[in-house]
Amino acid sequence: MTIRSLIHEMRPRLHRVVHDSAESPPGSSDESESPCRWSELPEELLREILTRVETDDSGAWPSRRSVVACAGVCRGWRLLTKEIVAVPEVSSKLTFPISLKQPGPRDSLIQCFIKRNRTTQTYHLYLGLTNALTDDGKFLLAACKFKHATCTDYIISLRPDDMSRRSDAYTGKVRSNFLGTKFTVFDGQPPNAGAKMRKSRRSSHLVKVSPKVPLGSYPVGQISYELNVLGSRGPRRMRCVMDTIPANSVEPGGVAPTPSEFPFPFRSPSKPASSSNTPPGDLGHPKDSALVLKNKTPRWHEQLRCWCLNFHGRVTVASVKNFQLVAAGRETGQPSQQQQQRNERIILQFGKVGKDIFTMDFGYPISAFQAFAICLSSFETRIACE
Template sequence: MASRRRAIQSRRWSSVSSASSESSDELFVEARSSPLREGEEGEEEEAAPPAEGRWARMLPELLGEIVKRVEAGGEKWPLRKDVVSCACVCRRWREITRGIVRSPLESGRITFPASLKQPGPRDSPIQCFIKRNKKNSTFYLYLGLTQTFMDKGKFLLAARRFRNGAHTEYIISLDADDLSQGSKAYMGKLRSDFLGTKFTIYDSRPPYDGAKAASSRASRRFASKQISPQVSSSNFEVGQVSYKFNLLKSRGPRRMHCTLQCPSTQEIAEDDSMKSKGQNPGGSVVLRNKAPRWHEHLQCWCLNFHGRVTVASVKNFQLVAITDPSQPWGIGDGDTVLLQFGKVGDDVFTMDYRQPLSAFQAFAICLTSFGTKFACE
């Protein structure tokens, strides 16, 4: 029996050494994971499902090392697409890749679509820009790859403005060509009141297990006959943005007030465990626009955008957290800019955000700035 087992092992090693068209590491993995033939004795190795292919049978340690090197070598797009390609090989590769690639909060990089709804870094903002198409009322969010405003960027999100009765809605999608509420790429929406001074942000996914979907007819995504089992059929309110009325028409910029559901730094790590218990892992953060100063020489209101905004516009703004020592984020100093938005061209605007905001939330807030607001200006 022992001699038969050694003979079987010898045949395996000989097949590894004789092959020349493939690498030895790959063949070694394939030889170890292949089961014994029927009638042969010995301890069988568990074979991977046939649908996964031989790439899924790679040793976890070797696979993890490969993904780590690919991730380390792709600091920015387009090199970063190699990390996404690794996650697309099969389910096993996807799980290992997701375990290695860090969130924007830790790495300052956006990799997967899930990153768009995760908080940005704390120390330095993620720099993006928005392109507007006035002809079809569409807005495109790109990740900035360089410091120049001529950068083509990496596409992240798209939004289109619709008129829904007396209200205006912005549908936000991962697909620039499919901006419908019934799409699988649907991420959420923004809805305004009649005057365009109060907005509600809706997420397509519940922010936590047990969250209640908005019950009004206007907040429903689409008719029941259009619902797909793979797509959430509800909208969940995650924030509000309001502009203060300027009844006296006094000189000055728009005044904004935002209330958002955002997880704290500690709660992000505990998110999964709290979701399993049906608890709300997040809290709320209150933001307001940073007050500008009046420049006597230029005779205008000024804010320091540190070179990221080059064109004066009533749409430009900077948001800071209202000072509150009880906030778990530790950012309510009233001075740290969490989101800034400003014009750099006829239809190009920069958008820089950081913790606790996500790219989705920041994009939704910036969309509220478009459009004329007679009651506020």
Template sequence: MTAEDESDKLLLAARRIRRATSTDFVISLVADDFSRASNTYLGKLRSNFLGTKFTIYDSQPPSVASIQERSQRSRRFCTKQVSVTGPAYNYSIANISYELNVLRTRGPRRMHCVMHSVPFSSIQGGSAPTPTSFPRSFGEKASPPSVSDSKETAKDASSPSISSSAVPLPLQESLVLKNKAPRWHEQLQCWCLNFRGRVTVASVKNFQLVAAVAPPHNIPAAEQEKVILQFGKIGKDIFTMDYRYPLSAYQAFAICLSSFDTKPVCE
């Protein structure tokens, strides 16, 4: 993932790791270090066996997770000289699910994203959690861990599939994203979405997400149509990602990564 307005500056990188029953996309601030012991490690995306359900994990709990601040910190230090502080924890911050297409009907994939760390009120004038500080900077030494902390760290290191869990928002208070409904184009004989020129190549991976709004929330129709995240193809192995508040770059990037996993039961 690179920023178009900053001379193709690298923002985030991911490596896919296939396992017997799942697939992991490990996410880092650099393209050559995906170790959980590195200060450039951000988190991971994990799929189920069928590639229909995903969990986004962050290396920091939601109250202190900020891609912007961590990016600023990484630029202050040489990424080749990061300190090793032991394996990072993984906090579940979102779930993504793709609907099964058992009837093999035509149309784009359908997905839902439950953002456990982002309140629904953030699209109504409220605010999403924005951290202002971190427990410690790269240059500070970690304090000696307690006996219980040591046991938890050892457990996490030996069992990568077991992750720490921050306290999530109640489901009814969490922001839920869904696919924006496409329109059938009679002349082209295909389902179409208006990407406003940002997507130029047809692909099953293309999507737009809007907030899923229940009638009691009384949100104006125009607000419900606002695209919060869109992703699409513009060339061979080249895609664009556009996101807006209240998603962070990390959350948006992880959601888009889920589109690359094989989903034969959703096509």
């Protein structure tokens, strides 16, 4: 039997994933009642198959959806698939839901686009599957705008039809102030959801405690807009402070926090959740050394008589919403050529290509969720800045 026929036979089982939940304790799952013969493959053979499915890009092997189908066969296949599949930083691919919280690739940008629905005040993020600016894409995240008396909330969810903060699809939110000039990004997953340290009553030694990870809103970034002295002829001036990402993450060898999996309810509450590479109870960097993103300086175009940015064909419509973000350089005297190149590397770019269609391209060290949250802030009207 060929690999293609093997994957083809596994696809119907994609909708029969065995979940690690409190309702299905060990020993009572579906795979024990109706065992799948594919789950009995030797681990060495299975690892070789999944490795070739994951790494081959020549088109001779199944498409990306088959990698997810492999994870849906049984628990053993799922664990092995998650072990083999590389994070977006390395593979430049978004495979599992947790990929939306992991940093993008270092040497390229993941191309996405946002569709806006003015009637329902919703925004859907899609992964671009081709180089076309308006392809069908693969759905990633959804957001809905809720206007209050003193602020505006953009609720971000994994499902387009479920915007409840009590839902297991809740991912985070973006909240603006009354003027729409300052925004706070909240993550539904704690940035350091691990064991905390406390002193034991019987001794002076520190004891690890692994509490359950609650669902909520945890501030992970701030976005501020300033007065644009160029008016409508230039892009907005914005500044983003990413509290959970160290400033040295953009340096050679720098590391950004990379969550491993979603906490409860996406996993069993009996297992402590580990959400990042940083030590438990610590973000890994002082608050004053958080990564700061700023607008890339536009250039004056003599023929068009306006300030322009080079989006390399990814933006086709002039708009005040268009922007490119780069890392803000540190005040260290005259920067070297390598430092200037790093400071000019685009981390996030956003621009208009249609009436309600916008491209969103992001890379290391921010994630798809963080990039989407920053772009949502650009949809808010702010008379104070324009």
